[in-house]
Amino acid sequence: MPLIKEQLALFQSDQFLDTESKHDWIFRDSKTDICIKQDDCISFLESLPVNSVDIIVTDPAYSGMNRKLKLGHGRIVGNYSNKGSDNGRWFKEFEDNEKNYHEFLTQCQRVLRKETGHIYIMFDSFSLLTLGPIVRQHFDVKNLITWDKVNFGMGHYYRRRHEYIIFATNGNNRKIRNRSFPDVWRFKRIYRAKYATQKPTELFQTMIYASAEEGFTVCDPFVGSGSSAIAAIKNGCNFLGCDVSAEAIDISANRVKHFIATRTDCLQKKPASVAGEKVFWE
Numbered sequence: 717m718p719l720i721k722e723q724l725a726l727f728q729s730d731q732f733l734d735t736e737s738k739h740d741w742i743f744r745d746s747k748t749d750i751c752i753k754q755d756d757c758i759s760f761l762e763s764l765p766v767n768s769v770d771i772i773v774t775d776p777a778y779s780g781m782n783r784k785l786k787l788g789h790g791r792i793v794g795n796y797s798n799k800g801s802d803n804g805r806w807f808k809e810f811e812d813n814e815k816n817y818h819e820f821l822t823q824c825q826r827v828l829r830k831e832t833g834h835i836y837i838m839f840d841s842f843s844l845l846t847l848g849p850i851v852r853q854h855f856d857v858k859n860l861i862t863w864d865k866v867n868f869g870m871g872h873y874y875r876r877r878h879e880y881i882i883f884a885t886n887g888n889n890r891k892i893r894n895r896s897f898p899d900v901w902r903f904k905r906i907y908r909a910k911y912a913t914q915k916p917t918e919l920f921q922t923m924i925y926a927s928a929e930e931g932f933t934v935c936d937p938f939v940g941s942g943s944s945a946i947a948a949i950k951n952g953c954n955f956l957g958c959d960v961s962a963e964a965i966d967i968s969a970n971r972v973k974h975f976i977a978t979r980t981d982c983l984q985k986k987p988a989s990v991a992g993e994k995v996f997w998e
């Protein structure tokens with residue numbers, strides 16, 4: 717089922733509208749709608765009707781790790797050689813203090829359907845320890861999933877090879893598709909991604925495949941390069957997403973447009989899966 721009128725009305729109703737100040741996009745792919753808007757996560761969620769989303773899958777840009785760990789030159793996220801205007805950061809980060817996070821989760825809880833809503837939130841190890849426990853105050857945490865990136869990243873105290881995903885429900889006991897799915901997911905990180913921190917689509921495909929039925933509405937308030945939008949389309953779901961960055965909206969909108977026209981992903985040409993491993997995400 718396509719998105720309802722109230723949801724579509726939040727976006728500019730003309731298809732492919734794009735002006736200098738606004739970046740709002742609506743695409744239709746056979747039976748589903750994909751909407752992407754430039755906005756702050758909280759004001760975006762506030763604008764959505766109550767109980768209007770079936771699944772939230774999201775990968776926020778937390779500021780904690782960068783600010784507080786003070787590794788190396790005090791930054792572990794960003795382009796070290798080119799500090800740029802904002803201390804070399806790749807993009808604006810979500811201010812991950814408790815108050816802000818409560819506000820964010822309150823809005824997630826409000827828009828997520830009570831009877832069926834599932835939520836997946838990604839965390840680095842630093843933010844998991846500070847913000848992870850707050851998720852429990854809003855949702856029924858069912859599991860902590862580990863994403864094994866297969867290849868090593870950077871690290872000052874042990875090289876980083878994994879991130880976490882909290883899986884929770886909005887107070888319901890709706891099951892996932894198959895109870896034999898594992899809670900360690902092995903997908904190779906995207907090497908030399910066009911958008912910094914672009915995640916493998918397989919990560920979001922797994923979340924959506926496990927938790928969605930065709931026609932469900934998936935929401936990602938930190939859409940970045942649009943990996944979650946591609947995963948939603950592959951699963952026959954509607955998609956509502958936002959990002960504070962105009963660049964992210966341009967990149968993700970072009971990626972979605974290209975995918976709808978060609979059925980190929982212009983930002984992830986190769987699968988991130990590990991050869992020989994059992995496919996459980998599609």
Ligand SMILES: C[S@@+](CC[C@H](N)C(=O)[O-])C[C@H]1O[C@@H](n2cnc3c(N)ncnc32)[C@H](O)[C@@H]1O
Nearest residue numbers: 756757775777808810914915938940941943960
């Ligand atoms: C880790 S990236 C998401 C990457 C994405 N999962 C992908 O695969 O491309 C986080 C995104 O959050 C965006 N962001 C930061 N602060 C935000 C805010 N307050 N509201 C919405 N988006 C925000 C950043 O611009 C960035 O694109």
